[in-house]
Amino acid sequence: MRANQRTLGIMTRCQGSHFIDKGYYKKLTLFGRKQGIRVFVFSPRQVNFSSRTVAGFEYRNGAWQSDTFPLPAFVYDRCFVGPAYRNYKPFVEKLQNDRNITFLGHGLSGKWQVHQMLIHSKQLSPLLPPTELFTHSALQETLDKYNAAILKPMAGTHGIGVVRVKRRKGDFEVSGRSKDNQPFRRILQGEAGLKRFVSTFTNGRKFLVQPYLELHTPDGSPFDVRVLVQKNGEGEWETTGRAVRIGDKRSITSNLHGGGKAVPLAPFLSRHYKPALQTRIMQTIDQVAVELPRFLEQSHGRLVELGIDVGIDTAGNVWIIEVNSRPGRTVFTMINDPAAQFHSITQPVRYAHYLMKERVGGY
Structure with a gap:
């Protein structure tokens, strides 16, 4: 395997030397180095397709250093979809169509498209709110x-x-x-x-x-359950962790960016639901974690990780609220779950290593 075939490019939006999640990408880089994989960060807008190089950043000697790199053999897509994504989309698509580049996974298009896929699953469709x-x-x-x-x-x-x-x-x-x-x-x-x-x-x-579903605690605090599922070093789906996100009472959502907090799942359920209901809720969440990524991948194509947001209403019914193909992992730091925190960071590199060994092509 040539040297550039053991490279993993983290594709994200960069404004000059500014990009988000630097702490996460630093840990990815250091773990990748231990696996013999060179990891760097780049913007799809900085690719030179003629010279097959890209301007990017690599963490070395204790700081992020700018450099020009050969196009990576593998790409970890962290370009968040939003209004500004249209400025990146043509460059992303050109990279996706490059036969010499393998994406660890292809990002989901949007909430409506995901709903249209999941509604065809007999197991999952009853858990989808009417949309x-x-x-x-x-x-x-x-x-x-x-x-x-x-x-x-x-x-x-x-x-x-x-x-x-x-x-x-x-x-x-x-x-x-x-x-x-x-x-x-x-x-x-x-x-x-x-x-x-x-x-x-x-x-x-x-x-x-x-x-509107009553997805809140008895005192009116909105909450949901973030389930992180990822491909492991054998190319199989695995549940990395679960955490409850609780929002401010003045809010209708539980997102951490809106001032929410995170707590472990089991103690939270024991505080708010009877034992028999706790068991049923956990079984349903586990079913979703196993069934959803496999079913979605059949319709969508290769995925590397998913953040599944699950709601639980006041009667204990479980609902699939949202599925994110570029999930955050802050919740596991907030609930002090070092095992989930470690796996959430290392699994993308393990999966990249698996693809490098197998030389699996894109869908």
Whole structure:
């Protein structure tokens, strides 16, 4: 195997020398070095396809150093999807179509596309909240049936832009997080007032409509369960860890970026659910962790890791809320789970090493 075939490029958005998750990428680099794999960070916009080189950054001698690298043989895609992704997409697609480059996994397109795939699973579809593409009529139908609805952007993270609409006597209460991730609450007069607000808030962006589920503790704190599943060094799916994310009572989401905290799953369930219900909840979460990545991969193509966000309502019903192909792993530091924390960092390198040994091509 040639030297450049043992290279792993972490593809992310870089603004000059600035890129997020430097601590995580440093640990990936150091672990990769122990496996004989050279790891570096690069932006897809900095690729020179003529010379087959890329300007990027490598952690060495205690700091991130800029350099020019041959195109990596393997790519770990950490380019988060959002409004700015359109500036990166053509370069990402060109790399994906390069026969000499293997992506560890291909990122999921968006919430609606994931829902459309999962709804065909007999095991998973009952756990999906009813979901529609946003139109004013779809919102009204959901409110007529459930009295409360959730609006969420099709491409978004950290709970930004997620809004709850509750029908009240003659008016509507709207609460959630703005595009600046600031919590807000407003009372809107009648259906005309609601329509004006929603038109301005969505502003032509694509949103989904779902019934509002009571995914909160008895004291009103929103929560969900983050399950991290990853490919291991044998190319098999494995559950790395689980953690509960609890949001601020003033919020409708539990995202850590909105001021939430994380706690271990088992003690949390024991505090809020009866033993028989705890067992059923854990069994359902385990079923999701096993079934979902395999089923999704059959429809979507190769994946390397998934952050599965699971909701549990006040009656103990389990719901699949969201699936993220570029998950964070901060929760395992917050709950002081060193084993999960270590595996969450090392599994992508182990899987890359497996692909290097097997020389598996792309889908």
